[in-house]
Amino acid sequence: MSRREVAFTREQIAAYAEASGDHNPIHLDDDFAQTVGLPGIIAHGMLQMGLMAGVAAEAAGGPEKLRRIYCRFAGMVVPGDVVTFTAEPLAPGKLDLRAINQRGEPVLTKSVAEYD
Amino acid sequence: MADSAKADVGVAGRTYPPVTFQLEPGRVAAFARAIGADPAAGVPPTFAAVYSLGATAPQLFGDAEAAVDFARLLHAEQEFTWSRHPRPDETVTSQGHVTTDLSRRGMRFVTFETETTDARAQPVCRSKALFVIRS
Numbered sequence: 001m002s003r004r005e006v007a008f009t010r011e012q013i014a015a016y017a018e019a020s021g022d023h024n025p026i027h028l029d030d031d032f033a034q035t036v037g038l039p040g041i042i043a044h045g046m047l048q049m050g051l052m053a054g055v056a057a058e059a060a061g062g063p064e065k066l067r068r069i070y071c072r073f074a075g076m077v078v079p080g081d082v083v084t085f086t087a088e089p090l091a092p093g094k095l096d097l098r099a100i101n102q103r104g105e106p107v108l109t110k111s112v113a114e115y116d
Numbered sequence: 117m118a119d120s121a122k123a124d125v126g127v128a129g130r131t132y133p134p135v136t137f138q139l140e141p142g143r144v145a146a147f148a149r150a151i152g153a154d155p156a157a158g159v160p161p162t163f164a165a166v167y168s169l170g171a172t173a174p175q176l177f178g179d180a181e182a183a184v185d186f187a188r189l190l191h192a193e194q195e196f197t198w199s200r201h202p203r204p205d206e207t208v209t210s211q212g213h214v215t216t217d218l219s220r221r222g223m224r225f226v227t228f229e230t231e232t233t234d235a236r237a238q239p240v241c242r243s244k245a246l247f248v249i250r251s
Binding site for chain 1: 143146147149150151152153157158160161162165166169170186187188189190191192193194195196197198201250
């Protein structure tokens, strides 16, 4: 099983916004996020998926081996959350992907990867 | 009568014009660092969030007829399927397509698919995103 624990920070979320070009203010501006009913800024689902894919790639034997990845973003991740990402073999060429926060709540569910 | 609350509200079936994207090495490396990957290990698989989904989703978000409220949009599900992974400096072409657009219990569900091909029109990646727009 491949595993990685990540403590999410505002700086990391801002860096992902910059690198990905996803500047939705719900990821950058607390006041704005609150006006649309969120607790404050939240991490990009695609940042979670990027971290998850890194763990999946390690389990698969390299990023170039990944053929498919699917993630369901089931829970919000906010700065200060600590998320544990794991990739576990499910069948030959198939991985079960999980991401669970510090309260034991899943933030990614039904997530899988396939590799060569 | 569960389906009585389910209406097709919008732009299902709409295809946007193809978008060309060059995988500029500096940008690929910055993305790798942002997700804690090794910038020397080539293009991170989920850089597809940029060259495939990210290249095309702004067309949907900027489509006045689609009327997607970006601030109330949540990315609920994402799938990428690769025929192969692109290389730094490669130029790819991505085309987005709305496959479903449904409204249910005050929420709108939009499935947006993107096909990315290489310079020889060979498949590279397929992205399938589910967006939920809260009312």
